[in-house]
Amino acid sequence: ETGVTQTPRHLVMGMTNKKSLKCEQHLGHNAMYWYKQSAKKPLELMFVYNFKEQTENNSVPSRFSPECPNSSHLFLHLHTLQPEDSALYLCASSQEGGNEQFFGPGTRLTVL
């Protein structure tokens, strides 16, 4: 247990569905991250939030919409996804100014 939880752990959705991924950290951190991990590719940073403010959007398509209501919670809202969006989506957190990122177990997403 790293102190970062993600739900659901597995998700299968159609291209027309709308779903949300949830991440919660219990570490008192104030920076949170969404990553995408696809086979044969390095981890891709999607979004970064510092103190609830989005500070990085790494050219992510608008069908991915992040939300950070407070420093402990991070959501990724999904709509009209494509099959190539199937991947493991990882959430991480860190202390602002800190060096180390702590990861959740990920959500395995399959888009049919």
Added chain:
Amino acid sequence: KQEVTQIPAALSVPEGENLVLNCSFTDSAIYNLQWFRQDPGKGLTSLLLIQSSQREQTSGRLNASLDKSSGRSTLYIAASQPGDSATYLCAVNPVGAGNNRKLIWGLGTSLAVNP
């Protein structure tokens, strides 16, 4: 542009063997380098973090070294066990990434330790 390469991509060893995983990066301007472990279908667990001013870090049977000038890091695993089987990822935190901690990742080395 910073790039991170990990060699080998896959490694299979008998239990008890000492082994070395390699990570190289193209730009020596980094704040730190981090080694992670990932079990199949799971998230990442941080193993060791080496600051740019450090040469090595140790945790139990793991030892990570950093040679910033040559752009290399190694992860040494002593007396390997089947429970060490996982993918090991290397990530660098480049200077200029600011507080976003925009890590640059390798593809990982998939390790199998056979009983």
